[in-house]
Amino acid sequence: MKIAALFSGGKDSTYALYWALKNGFEVKYLVSMESESDESYMYHVPNIHLTELLAEAIGIPLVKARTSGEKEREVEDLKEVLSKLDVEGVVAGALASRYQKERIDRIARELGIESFAPMWMVDPEEYMRNLVGEGFEVIIVGVSAFGLDESWLGRKIDEKTIDDLKRLNERYGVHIGGEGGEFETLVLDAPFFKKRLVVDEAEKVWEPMMGSGKLVVKKAHLEAKE
Known part of the structure; x- marks a missing residue:
């Protein structure tokens, strides 16, 4: 199809x-x-x-x-x-x-x-751990939820990140997969990519009054995969 x-x-x-x-x-x-x-x-x-x-x-x-x-x-x-x-x-x-x-x-x-919609209503923690386990390289480029501060911008999603998101879910109700707009992501590499994305220059834009921010990628290039 x-x-x-x-x-x-x-x-x-x-x-x-x-x-x-x-x-x-x-x-x-x-x-x-x-x-x-x-x-x-x-x-x-x-x-x-x-x-x-x-x-x-x-x-x-x-x-x-x-x-x-x-x-x-x-x-x-x-x-x-x-x-x-x-x-x-x-x-x-x-x-x-x-x-x-x-x-x-x-x-x-x-x-x-x-x-x-293959991931519709999947368990978000299971989904996120599958994402990491299958070799996706993902960073957080936007946050907009209580418990997520400026330090999360640019953070790689790995098992430790998922554990922290799980704790924030238990404490504040943050969706582990970010589906409620709590956070946004950028994929740098995945199993089917022929090349990977490399961020050369990025700027953190933080709005303290709103408790939200984003990582704006200003320059990036593709790199051959080994």
Whole structure:
């Protein structure tokens, strides 16, 4: 089956793509929506500009489109992009957001294609440990939850990080997979990448009044894998 993979460069969309490739789907396109709004209901925002490099690292053509980020209008923007692609399905990295999954499912129905969300309602701790165990190299590039401070920006997701997230979940209710917007991620390497992403220059932007911040990657390059 020919499909498009919604792709932001974050862990969830990258793992969904990994699942599709492992299960024999022909992934024809990566689709990235670049939102003009930091408060997008649908799309990952931090470092979306890196999807071009990541698509090159993966070796699948990227289709990129801009959206104002206006609620509901941004859903129609995605539908317009998908309607022009020769695919029979779409895969997304939704974990627990009914808002996102219901709208992607609706778009698929209206276009007459299938919708796949392989990690939907999985156990978040199990998912995160699988991510690490299968060789994904992931860093945190955005935080917006009590218990997550500036020191988390740029932190690699490993077993220790997951243990700390588990404690924050027990204490403050932070979603271990970050599905509630608690944190955002960037994948530097994965088992199916042909090259890995290397961050050359990045800036931490912290808003103390909001208790949130992001790691903005200003310069990066691809590096051959051994």
